[in-house]
Amino acid sequence: MMSIAQFQQLIRDMYLEKDLARGVDGTFMWLMEEVGELASCLRHGTHEERLEEFADVLAWLTTIANVVGVDLTEAVSRKYGLGCPGCGQVVCSCAAAEKP
Ligand SMILES: [Zn+2]
Numbered sequence: 001m002m003s004i005a006q007f008q009q010l011i012r013d014m015y016l017e018k019d020l021a022r023g024v025d026g027t028f029m030w031l032m033e034e035v036g037e038l039a040s041c042l043r044h045g046t047h048e049e050r051l052e053e054f055a056d057v058l059a060w061l062t063t064i065a066n067v068v069g070v071d072l073t074e075a076v077s078r079k080y081g082l083g084c085p086g087c088g089q090v091v092c093s094c095a096a097a098e099k100p
Contacts, residue, residue, distance in 0.1 A: 031060035
């Protein structure tokens with residue numbers, strides 16, 4: 001079991017120096033590449049491959065948060081901590097045509 005905060009710290013410990021040197025633009029490109037791999041994997045991949053791709057997308061997203069100094073726990077707590085940001089309910093009651 002690993003919290004969002006623990007995962008962000010782990011990614012920071014492993015990669016921050018390299019991530020800062022690469023910068024946000026280059027890092028964002030890696031995230032987009034991984035999102036593409038996830039898309040492909042969702043269509044044609046095995047469960048094992050999906051485990052890897054979800055981990056990669058989350059890792060690159062977390063890396064970008066580290067580079068720009070965003071605390072992911074704060075980010076998700078602020079936006080989703082009290083339920084759906086659209087309707088405020090824990091089980092979303094927004095209309096089907098709305099984004100949430
Ligand atoms: Zn909602």
